[in-house]
Amino acid sequence: xxxxxxxxxxxxxxxxxxxxxxxxxxxxxxxxxxxxxxxxxxxxxxxxxxxxxxxxxxxxxxxxxxxxxxxxxxxxxxxxxxxxxxxxxxxxxxxxxxxxxxxxxxxxxxxxxxxxxxxxxxxxxxxxxxxxxxxxxxxxxxxxxxxxxxxxxxxxxxxxxxxxxxxxxxxxxxxxxxxxxxxxxxxxxxxxxxxxxxxxxxxxxxxxxxxxxxxxxxxxxxxxxxxxxxxxxxxxxxxxxxxxxxxxxxxxxxxxxxxxxxxxxxxxxxxxxxxxxxxxxxxxxxxxxxxxxxxxxxxxxxxxxxxxxxxxxxxxxxxxxxxxxxxxxxxxxxxxxxxxxxxxxxxxxxxxxxxxxxxxxxxxxxxxxxxxxxxxxxxxxxxxxxxxxxxxxxxxxxxxxxxxxxxxxxxxxxxxxxxxxxxxxxxxxxxxxxxxxxxxxxxxxxxxxxxxxxxxxxxxxxxxxxxxxxx
Numbered sequence: 001x002x003x004x005x006x007x008x009x010x011x012x013x014x015x016x017x018x019x020x021x022x023x024x025x026x027x028x029x030x031x032x033x034x035x036x037x038x039x040x041x042x043x044x045x046x047x048x049x050x051x052x053x054x055x056x057x058x059x060x061x062x063x064x065x066x067x068x069x070x071x072x073x074x075x076x077x078x079x080x081x082x083x084x085x086x087x088x089x090x091x092x093x094x095x096x097x098x099x100x101x102x103x104x105x106x107x108x109x110x111x112x113x114x115x116x117x118x119x120x121x122x123x124x125x126x127x128x129x130x131x132x133x134x135x136x137x138x139x140x141x142x143x144x145x146x147x148x149x150x151x152x153x154x155x156x157x158x159x160x161x162x163x164x165x166x167x168x169x170x171x172x173x174x175x176x177x178x179x180x181x182x183x184x185x186x187x188x189x190x191x192x193x194x195x196x197x198x199x200x201x202x203x204x205x206x207x208x209x210x211x212x213x214x215x216x217x218x219x220x221x222x223x224x225x226x227x228x229x230x231x232x233x234x235x236x237x238x239x240x241x242x243x244x245x246x247x248x249x250x251x252x253x254x255x256x257x258x259x260x261x262x263x264x265x266x267x268x269x270x271x272x273x274x275x276x277x278x279x280x281x282x283x284x285x286x287x288x289x290x291x292x293x294x295x296x297x298x299x300x301x302x303x304x305x306x307x308x309x310x311x312x313x314x315x316x317x318x319x320x321x322x323x324x325x326x327x328x329x330x331x332x333x334x335x336x337x338x339x340x341x342x343x344x345x346x347x348x349x350x351x352x353x354x355x356x357x358x359x360x361x362x363x364x365x366x367x368x369x370x371x372x373x374x375x376x377x378x379x380x381x382x383x384x385x386x387x388x389x390x391x392x393x394x395x396x397x398x399x400x401x402x403x404x405x406x407x408x409x410x411x412x413x414x415x416x417x418x419x420x421x422x423x424x425x426x427x428x429x430x431x432x433x434x435x436x437x438x439x440x441x442x443x444x445x446x447x448x449x450x451x452x453x454x455x456x457x458x459x460x461x462x463x464x465x466x467x468x469x470x471x
Contacts, residue, residue, distance in 0.1 A: 001046035002465055003156070003247045004200050006458060009193075012043065016155075017186075017254045024177030032177045033150055036255060043155035048119035055124060058093065059152035062086065062128040063145055069135040070142035083136040087129060094125045102326030120159035122323060122471045124152060126286060131166045133290060140167045147173060154257075156248040160241075160468040162262040163282035169257070176256045187439040189253035194447045194454075195430045196246025199239045200466065201454040203420040206413035207236035208464060213404035215375065218385050222394035225401050226385055234371040235420055237467055238267065241280070244466045246430050260285075261431055267367070267424045270359035272340035275367060283320070291316040306349060310342035317341065324374075324471050329382060333374045340366055 001008050016039045024032040045052045065086035069079055095103070097118050131148075134140045143151065147170045157164060214221060214229025221229060245262035252259045266279035276284045295312040296304055314335065321334015354362065369386060376382035402410060428436075437443060 001043050002469070003244065003251065004197065004458065004466065006455065008043075009197070009455075012039075013251060013254070015039075020177045020255050021182070025179070029174050029176055029178075030146075033146070033173055036155075036176065037146075037150045037153065040150070040153040040155040040158065044119065044153060044158060047159065051118035051121075054093075054097075054118050054121070055153060055158075056149075058090070058124060058128060059149050060145075061089065062131055062152075063143065063148040066131055066135040066148070067142045069132065070138075079136060083132055086132045090125050090128055090132070094121060097121055099326045117470070119469070123161050123163065124158055126163055126323075127152065127166075130163070130286065130290060134166065143170055154252070156251040156257075157259055160244055160248075160466060160471070161280075161282055162245055162248065162260050163286055164259060168260070172257050178256050183439075185253055185256065188434045188437050189250045191437045191443070191447055192246050192250035192253065192430060192434045194450045195433065196243040196248075196250060197454040198450040199243030199246065199430075201243075201457045203416045204236050204239035204243055205457065205464060206416040207232045207239065207420060209405055209409060209413055210401060210417070211236050211375070214401045215377075215381075215385075216404060217400045218381055218388070220400050221385070221388050221392060222397045222400070223388060223390070223392045224396045225394075225398045226388035226392065228398050228401055230368055230372050230385065230389065232417075233375045234267075234368045235417075235424060237371060237374070238263075238424060239420055240467045242430070244468060263429070264431070265424070265429050267364055268360060269363050270354075270356055271344045271363060272337070272366070273344055275363060276337075276341070287316050287320050291319055306345050310345050313341040313345070314338035328379050329373050329376055332379060332382070333370055336370045336373060340370070 001012065003009075016036065019035050019039075020032045023035050041052065041056075044055060065082060068074065068082050069086075074082065098121060131140075131143075131151075135142060143166055148166070150173065151164070151166055151169050152158075154164075154169070210232035211229060214225060214232065218226075218229075242263040249259045249261070260282050262281050264278040264281065266275050269275035269278055276287075292312050295315050296308060299308050299312070315338070317338030318331060318334045321330045321332070321337065324330040324333070353359070369389075372385050372389075373379075373382045376385060405413075
């Protein structure tokens, strides 16, 4: 089941929200939580029932390890061994499920595994890793089994984030379906979901039509066609994933849970460091806390120099790139991201800042180049398209791209593409719109129009699932 499906939006979610509030009002918060836990398992099974046992086994295993880490009977050396054991099992499960064929292929072997990726395995595994490390550092007490299974399977974010830490999530469970501020919470949750739905179904999927057409014809693109193709995917990915995040955060808010914000107009960034403070913020926090910081610590207790910081950034981002999927394109993408952050660190030492506009343009162009690598099915394809950004036999023609899209579809997607290109760089963000939202007639009409247009695009069958659900 997808957050952008009609079944979810007008069937599953309303039933879960209504049931949650009725149980909270007439039974208890625990009853409402049990309802959400059951709904989450149904949601996950609806998308990948054969992998539901894996999700449950992961939650049970990590809950048990977390309990052991919180037990006072184990000395520190034993606790460390327990943590290493837990992390090793988590990483091994992720590698076997996701990277078996890639690793075997490196050594010249054939295809070994024939299963699809377990839905959301990258996200729920990272959530468990954060839980174990936080429990080892005594930042959190061990969760109850009830709370931990609710956390591990929570349907708004189980398949593609945002990544939550147990402390933040479990601390809100007593507020599920609470009456305080309910009307305002529901109104803002619906508004945020309407924005996210419009981002995905209308804007992102419109850009996707152009990007898919271009990537299907990379070898014959002109310079203008290559730029059109690359920019289309850069905007597609942003509106697709930020749209998913808005939907997930909005759905959780309807239940009384506040998930962390995941995007903050990233393409307006002036540096790569700022970009990662604005793009996939929950993953960036994971990279900083659980990858970059341990790498820095492993380099000794001396002063953190810019050289150490750059090496740590490069390593952490390369690992993060590989986390996205079993392909050299993702490894290269992560390495380029780390190199961009490192280059900025060295540039900052020169104390010659660029004007804001120039810095934003340079940063965006670099991001666009890395997205070419991220989207391409292979490194040679990425190199071909990157090369055509600067040289091709034809310069201005975009017929290769446009001829692959029906003329009726071009007329349909032209306005969303123009609108998306503007709002990515100007205007309030989703969270800013929602925080200032007041349910008045004009606002309600805007929500209704956004939902109606989005549903029309969905029913037309021109859309696709969220990009990050593939990870």
